[in-house]
Amino acid sequence: MIRKLLAPFLVVTGMVAATPALAQDDTVNVLYAGSLVNLMERSIGPAFEKTTGQHFRGYAAGSNKIANEIKGQLRRGDVFISASPKVNDSLMGAANGDHVTWYVSFAESPLMIGYNPRSKFAAGFTSKRWDQVLQEPGIRIGRTDPKLDPKGAFTVEMMNRAAQLYHQPDLVQKTLGAAENPEQVLPEETLVGRLQSGQLDAGFFYSTETSDLKIPAIRPAPELQAKASYTLTILSDAPNREGASSFADFLLSAQGRALLKQHGVDVVKPTVSGNLQAMPPSLQAVIDAATQ
Template sequence: MIRKLLASLVAPLVVVTGIVTAPPAFAENDTVNVLYAGSLVNLMERSIGPAFEKATGQQFRGYAAGSNKIANEIKGKLRRGDVFISASPKVNSSLMGEANGDHVTWYVNFAESPLMIGYNPHSKFASQFKSKRWDQVLQEPGIRIGRTDPKLDPKGAFTVEMMTKAAELYHQPDLVEKTLGAPENPAQVLPEETLVGRLQSGQLDAGFFYSTETSDLKIPALRPAPELQAKASYTLTILNDAPNHTGAVSFVDFLLSEQGRALLKQHGVDVVKPTVSGNVQAIPPSVQAVLDAAAQ
């Protein structure tokens, strides 16, 4: 019993080519907790996070969900983080000011990603997306469509907004009802961080995704007409009660740096000239320096 107890207290060892080594360890104050929009899962976990760790020696720990959902958890004191990356500037506004808990003082718009209609290439409806207008295919009997909750995620709200505009553009008053059903239709509405996986596994035939998702994961996709275009406007900020403020500054510096922006472009994100909203004076000096360099 004593041996088992002692064994449980010893960190597991990794054997590599005959050499016994301990796994890398990070002190808690070296860990940067980043709360980010679920559409960025692949980018953050497989690219930005590892690159940040390699460049700084600090640990990246991510949490993905709908932007509004994260904001609600922050306001409800259900979740704390160092950096918050949202898919809509409006979400930041809901965290600013004393009445909203004063969680955010400033934020930076740094990238965009248009809303697309993605589909599973193995779906029985795949060929129709190549021969018919996308809204006609979405009305086919039996097609399984996925989208996010318009109350918890900007992408879900953009979806409803785009379909409402499409109904007018294509002179189909009942288009929204035929394709989406009710705004919170349980047969379609899914957590943002699971939507891609469900499409890829064949549980869905089609869904609404940002271009960063479709481009990054090679999902066949269609871009709506310019009159219907909606897009994510990604923002980032350091939360006022960040447990690791120094680490948060380091992460933001990295993401807005030349290397970070190059990684964003590689993953299908449209990098834009950074613009700041809120109290500019509250921005850490190193972040301001990176912003100045990116604006040139």
């Protein structure tokens, strides 16, 4: 009697255990820079699923943070989209684990100073130079960790250049404090939400974030320009290489590039770095079409 009761239970248990594996066969796991959360989760991901019938699963964080997790075998994915070519370089070669053998640079997004229009400091951004407003007492500024995210590093670099341009040696100390100031440094994927909720008065964002979410923003002088250079690669140990190739093809297709433009990303001519022979032939064809 016990065997008769256990038999169906084991069959059902086996079916349940197998379901997640089957469900993941057509799921593409995309690890991407946190500045692309809105674009990926509300536009690219759903459009990819509708077009291909495959499933999109995204994970957003600072690009360097993701790279560190890949190196430490703490996170595995199919596609990696970073905000700086240097991050990919840190994953290339035997000394770095050969996690990446090639990557495509496909879009850019300038660094901006975004502010909450309901902040008591908002009026200042329309009447004063932005660096003067950032020095006002009590203003709450948000930025990302320069060690974990290219945007955080760009922020520090830009402020150092601004200190020279505006002849203010103490500008960085007055606006940012220490490089890893805990009162300002926040995870990239939460920065926008904190600004919109009023927890921050201002912050450093890419144009894709400010344009996409209608955040009032100031573009620094050309001499201070810093920008994200978005790259795409299929990780060497991608569990779903076919799905990864399909996603890469979609993102760089005419439809994918149109969606990027709609979300305030500056689409550029795709350029490939690394071992071109390791890149899927279908992606090379998409790139060739995009450059004609």
